[in-house]
Amino acid sequence: MPITTQSTFPDREVRESLGISRGNSVRARNIGRDITQALRNLVGGELLVYGTAVKLE
Structure with missing residues (x-):
């Protein structure tokens, strides 16, 4: 699956x-x-250290 940031490909x-x-x-x-x-x-499970390192919205 090609992915682009342009409006045309x-x-x-x-x-x-x-x-x-x-x-x-x-x-x-x-x-x-x-x-x-x-x-x-x-x-499996929540990665608590990384969850507190970034602002979760």
Whole structure:
């Protein structure tokens, strides 16, 4: 699935425009917490350390 930020896409038909998208990125601050959160992510569950690092709306 091609993704673009332009209103036109060469040689393709744009069927649907989804509007503006947004994302957050969290940089590593503590290797121990990062390893713990990576393990928690594997088994499922809320990543509390990262949730408090970004402003959740």
